[in-house]
Amino acid sequence: MTAAPAAGDGAFAPRILVFSTNNISDPGIDLAGSSHLHYSPGVTVINLPCTSGIRPGWVLYAMQQGFDGVFIAADGEECAYLPDCARRTAGIMTDAQRLLEADGFAPERVRMAAICSVCAEPFTNYMHEYSKALAALGPARKATA
Amino acid sequence: MSAAPRKIGVYVCQCGGNISDYVDVNAVVAAVEHEPGVTVAKTAMFTCSDATQQEIVQDARELGLDGLVVASCSPKLHTYTFRDVARRAGMNPFQYTQVNIREQCSWTHTDDHAGATAKAVRLVRAGINRTRLTEPLEPIVVETTPKSLVVGGGIAGLRAALGLAEVGLAVFLVEKEARLGGWVAGFGDMFPHGRSGAELIAALEAKVRAHPAITVFTNAELTAKSGSFGNYRVTVAVRGERSETIQLVVGSIVVATGFDTYQPAEGEFGYGLDGVVTLPEFKRLLDGTTGPLQYHGRPVETVAYIYCVGSRQSEDAGTGHTYCSRYCCTAAVHAAVKAAVIPAKPHQVHFYRDMRTYGKYELLYAEALATGSVFVKYPDEEPPAVSRDDATGRLTVTARDRLCGGDEVALQADLVVLVTGMVPRANDDLTKALKLPVGTSGFYNEIHPKLRPVETVVDGAYICGACQGPRTSAESVASSLAAVTQSAAVLKRGTAALDPLVAAVDPAACAWCGACETTCPYDAISRVAADGKEIATIARTACKGCGGCVPVCPSGAIDLQGYRDVQVRAMIDGMLEAVTP
Numbered sequence: 035m036t037a038a039p040a041a042g043d044g045a046f047a048p049r050i051l052v053f054s055t056n057n058i059s060d061p062g063i064d065l066a067g068s069s070h071l072h073y074s075p076g077v078t079v080i081n082l083p084c085t086s087g088i089r090p091g092w093v094l095y096a097m098q099q100g101f102d103g104v105f106i107a108a109d110g111e112e113c114a115y116l117p118d119c120a121r122r123t124a125g126i127m128t129d130a131q132r133l134l135e136a137d138g139f140a141p142e143r144v145r146m147a148a149i150c151s152v153c154a155e156p157f158t159n160y161m162h163e164y165s166k167a168l169a170a171l172g173p174a175r176k177a178t179a
Numbered sequence: 180m181s182a183a184p185r186k187i188g189v190y191v192c193q194c195g196g197n198i199s200d201y202v203d204v205n206a207v208v209a210a211v212e213h214e215p216g217v218t219v220a221k222t223a224m225f226t227c228s229d230a231t232q233q234e235i236v237q238d239a240r241e242l243g244l245d246g247l248v249v250a251s252c253s254p255k256l257h258t259y260t261f262r263d264v265a266r267r268a269g270m271n272p273f274q275y276t277q278v279n280i281r282e283q284c285s286w287t288h289t290d291d292h293a294g295a296t297a298k299a300v301r302l303v304r305a306g307i308n309r310t311r312l313t314e315p316l317e318p319i320v321v322e323t324t325p326k327s328l329v330v331g332g333g334i335a336g337l338r339a340a341l342g343l344a345e346v347g348l349a350v351f352l353v354e355k356e357a358r359l360g361g362w363v364a365g366f367g368d369m370f371p372h373g374r375s376g377a378e379l380i381a382a383l384e385a386k387v388r389a390h391p392a393i394t395v396f397t398n399a400e401l402t403a404k405s406g407s408f409g410n411y412r413v414t415v416a417v418r419g420e421r422s423e424t425i426q427l428v429v430g431s432i433v434v435a436t437g438f439d440t441y442q443p444a445e446g447e448f449g450y451g452l453d454g455v456v457t458l459p460e461f462k463r464l465l466d467g468t469t470g471p472l473q474y475h476g477r478p479v480e481t482v483a484y485i486y487c488v489g490s491r492q493s494e495d496a497g498t499g500h501t502y503c504s505r506y507c508c509t510a511a512v513h514a515a516v517k518a519a520v521i522p523a524k525p526h527q528v529h530f531y532r533d534m535r536t537y538g539k540y541e542l543l544y545a546e547a548l549a550t551g552s553v554f555v556k557y558p559d560e561e562p563p564a565v566s567r568d569d570a571t572g573r574l575t576v577t578a579r580d581r582l583c584g585g586d587e588v589a590l591q592a593d594l595v596v597l598v599t600g601m602v603p604r605a606n607d608d609l610t611k612a613l614k615l616p617v618g619t620s621g622f623y624n625e626i627h628p629k630l631r632p633v634e635t636v637v638d639g640a641y642i643c644g645a646c647q648g649p650r651t652s653a654e655s656v657a658s659s660l661a662a663v664t665q666s667a668a669v670l671k672r673g674t675a676a677l678d679p680l681v682a683a684v685d686p687a688a689c690a691w692c693g694a695c696e697t698t699c700p701y702d703a704i705s706r707v708a709a710d711g712k713e714i715a716t717i718a719r720t721a722c723k724g725c726g727g728c729v730p731v732c733p734s735g736a737i738d739l740q741g742y743r744d745v746q747v748r749a750m751i752d753g754m755l756e757a758v759t760p
Contacts, residue, residue: 051751056254057626064253067282075294078301078754079283081254082742083680087726089735092747100755114616114624114636115725116700126730 048102048168050161052079053088057114059107059149059157066154073161077105084115085146086122093130093144094137102174103143104130105164107157110148120148139174142167185216185311188244189303190235192226192251194281201285203296207250210300216311218242226251232264239268246270246310250278250303255630271315273679273741278306305753309746316740318676319719323409324430325670328353330401330609333361334376334652335644335659336435337383342663343433344392348670351427352387353415354397359384361437363652367466370513370543376652396425404432404612405702407720408638409675431639431666432613434623435659438601438645441489441500448485448597449565454574457488458507461596462514471523474594479525482518483576483592484511485563486531490600502620504600504649509540511598512547519550527552528590530563530578555588556581565595601649613640614700622648633662636723638677641665680741681722682729688736689714695728695737704728 054060060081066073082088085108093104106123113119123146131141145164149157191207193199204222212220219238223231226249238244247270249261254277262272280299288295325348329340332354340352358364359380366376387393396417402424403414411432415425440459443450450457454474456464464474472479490504508531515527529552536544548554555578557563563578576590603621610617614637616624623642626634633641641662644655669675682703684695691713696704703721706713715736717728726739738744 049755051754060253061255064255064279064282067284067286070286070289072287072290075284075288075291075298078298078305079279080305080747080750082726083739084725084727087729087739087742089730089744089747091735092744092751095748096751099751101751111619112624114626115723116727117616119727122727129730 046169046173047074047076048165048173049076049078049100050074050103050105050164050168051096051101052077052105052107053085054079054081054107054149055085055109055113056081056083058109058112058151059153061151062149062153063107063157065152066158069154071154071158073158074165076165077161084113084119085109086113086116086119086126088123088126088130090126090129090133094133094139097134097139097143097174098137100175102171103145103164103168105160106144106146107149108146110150112148112150140171142171143174185246186218186242186244187216187246187248187307187310188235188238188242189217189220189248189307190226190231190250191220191222191280191299191303192249193222193224194251194285195225198251198281198285201289201292201295202280202299203292204299206296207299207303211303211307214304214307216246217307218244227257227260232260235264236268239265239270244268244270245274246313247275248278248303248306248310249275250280250299250306252281253279253283271313273316274310274313276306276310276313278302301754301756304756305750308749308753312743312746312749316679319679319681321407321409321675321677321720323670323673323675324428325349325673326351326427326429327431327433327666327670328401328411328413328427328429329433329435331361331435331437331644331646332356332359332395332397333435333437333644333655334363334380334383335437335655336361336433337380337387338656339433339435339643339659339663340387340393341383341390342660343666344390346663346667346671348392348430348667350393351415351429352393352395353399353401354395355400357398359387359395359397365463367462368517369652370509371539401609401612407718408677409669409720411639430670431641433659433662433666434609434613434615434640434642434646435644435655435662436604436606436609436646438649439604441504441599441602443488443597443599448488448563449567449574449595450597452565452567452574453572454567454593455565455595455597457597457599458511458514459599461594462510465514465517465521468521470521472518472521472525472594477572477593478523479593480523481526481528481590481592482515482594482596483574483590484515484527484529484531484596484598485565485576486511486529486598488597488599489602491532499620500600500602502649503535505535505537506649506651507598507600508535509543509651511596512536512540512543512552514596515547515552516543516550519547519552524551525593528576528592529554530557530576531555532557532559558585601645604646606646613637615640615642620648622646633658633665638675639669677720678724679719680739681719681724682717682726682737682739684715684717685736685738686710686714688734689732690734690736691715692733694731694733698728698731
């Protein structure tokens with residue numbers, strides 16, 4: 035494992051793990067790139083078929099291993115698999131927050147929002163806001179950071 | 180997992196500068212070439228080029244590669260390209276991982292070359308870690324029934340039924356109403372050929388009725404679907420003197436249930452006042468008129484059209500009708516052109532927001548202008564108001580004209596036509612029976628609007644026509660023939676290969692609680708006895724691969740192939756390793 039990456043000025047730059055969906059939010063995130071919108075390179079994405087398939091344990095694992103926040107880019111009402119996807123994903127997020135808290139991490143270290151297939155700007159804005167919020171919280175693994 | 184070390188080939192694409200201008204691809208290769216399991220790592224100008232594909236195949240043969248990582252563009256673009264390369268190279272296509280270092284790296288970090296390079300290393304490591312844990316998977320092959328069911332007997336459904344029969348498939352056509360033809364059967368002359376909708380439908384219906392391979396059920400509805408892709412068992416309820424229920428087995432289902440027209444609320448743009456009608460009501464009036472235009476016995480000298488009624492509403496309205504219905508500008512302008520040629524031609528004034536007579540329909544707009552129609556552009560935030568003088572019975576439309584500096588216009592009219600858009604049909608029972616995905620506006624959702632425009636996440640269930648969203652009859656027929664092609668492509672082959680990226684149960688870890696069975700809306704999970712206990716089993720052909728059951732299992736006994744627990748955790752590890760090229 036490694037120390038958190040430093041931004042150009044040496045300030046703490048949080049690492050964010052994004053869970054996206056193959057058909058809806060990942061294309062939205064792709065569009066941010068195609069539009070040359072910028073967000074922190076500390077953001078990395080794992081794409082899945084549907085955010086209802088996220089194990090809450092993955093969120094905790096990400097934090098324990100060195101991420102500072104997890105962002106779930108959900109499909110909202112647009113999910114082509116599950117009509118109640120938003121409710122399911124919200125439940126997963128609540129479970130993940132419970133796991134985080136039990137392990138001493140702030141529940142704000144996991145967030146979710148609906149990202150559509152053309153939501154390039156909203157995604158970029160979320161990444162800016164979340165990076166800022168996590169920077170204020172400081173590194174997740176304070177003991178070793 | 181095999182104990183032998185993996186032999187993975189890693190190819191980092193320069194994308195002709197799209198990646199290499201911002202990411203130091205040589206540094207990426209240097210950082211990952213000694214990762215465990217990596218046999219070869221190199222960069223290429225374009226990994227998707229024939230030359231590089233050939234090089235990958237050659238490397239795989241010479242080095243005995245059993246895993247492939249291509250770090251290039253979005254998986255949306257080349258997943259199938261490189262699965263095919265892997266297959267040609269003698270690897271299992273599902274032991275390949277596409278790593279997105281263009282859309283999600285070089286292009287979004289054009290301002291930070293060092294950051295982009297370090298991130299690319301982490302992404303490629305995550306891809307290698309995932310690939311190291313892949314297992315060879317075989318597509319799920321199912322035999323298919325060479326029969327198709329079409330739901331909806333409007334122009335799209337009729338054309339689809341005929342198309343399917345013409346390629347040699349047996350077809351069942353199910354129509355809810357007593358007659359075939361849908362909306363178009365009620366239309367008069369249509370642009371551009373001038374033939375009436377009724378004539379078009381009559382000709383199409385005659386062919387459908389005469390075709391020996393097509394069975395038509397009217398007064399009938401699909402009420403249930405079971406089975407799996409390629410062999411769906413459907414129940415059709417037929418109403419009539421003796422109502423009956425029919426069971427059919429079909430390989431594909433084409434849904435062409437069409438649209439409904441927007442019904443304005445009482446008082447919306449004066450709807451409910453005598454003389455305020457919707458566009459479909461006006462078209463019926465017009466189609467039935469030969470002499471001077473009259474409404475309720477009164478001559479109609481001035482017609483006012485108000486556009487975007489029920490379309491492009493603000494999100495705050497909460498109606499969901501935020502979309503443009505796209506056919507209504509053309510339909511209203513077409514009606515105006517028709518009205519201009521009847522005796523005692525009325526004055527026609529169009530209150531519009533934006534004129535969207537796209538493509539060749541622009542010619543109709545030009546014709547409307549040439550035949551005397553006047554266009555007034557009203558502001559989005561201030562729609563026209565309609566009032567009626569009870570003494571004279573005359574209607575007044577008041578609006579601001581953006582093209583005249585926002586001046587207020589008050590027009591006395593004998594008839595006000597509300598140009599209403601398309602709304603989704605209330606088909607809840609069908610939607611539920613087929614488990615079709617519905618979008619925010621209530622129309623059915625395709626998998627991909629450009630690349631898979633008529634396929635749905637329900638394999639073998641295709642959507643076409645206006646049940647997908649507002650469109651013209653010509654566009655509906657085009658999409659219905661796309662659905663025919665997709666059906667035929669699967670059913671004429673006799674077998675279908677499905678992606679094996681579905682959920683699987685670990686029998687040792689499962690202690691049957693039923694949570695997964697309850698959570699799956701596709702009825703893919705059931706209980707079986709195995710080794711003296713009860714466990715869950717997943718029907719691979721019914722599973723859609725969403726993974727919704729994965730977090731529901733209290734014992735963590737379910738994994739989604741391609742996204743297994745160990746793989747996701749290994750990807751997280753890869754994304755966090757120190758970057759020291």
